[in-house]
Amino acid sequence: MHTSPDILFRTLADPTRRAIFEGLCRDGEQTVGALTARAGVSQPAVSKHLGVLKLAGLVSDRPAGRQTHYSAQIGALAPLMDWTRDMAGFWEARFDDLEDLLKRMDQ
Secondary structure (H helix, E strand, C coil): CCCCHHHHHHHHHCHHHHHHHHHHHHHCCEEHHHHHHHHCCCHHHHHHHHHHHHHCCCEEEEEECCEEEEEECHHHHHHHHHHHHHHHHHHHHHHHHHHHHHHHHHC
């Protein structure tokens, strides 16, 4: 089941949340402590952001002893990729129509 693009856009609109997600994408699985060290916000704030990311399906967690490890779920971005592809196709068609119109006007 995919999350709606609206939820993904809202979730990733926050710059801190987006940075946490991007860090997990780039660097792989990390603990809350490691994420907090990079985030520039408090541990409770990072935990709250991770909760929102998890609800949107963008991260998963794996308890290991007293720590929880978080990882990005890249596949959750599929609805945004589909939307972007649809919009690219829409605008390409519009530009092709405009190019055809300009060619007819030049004749």
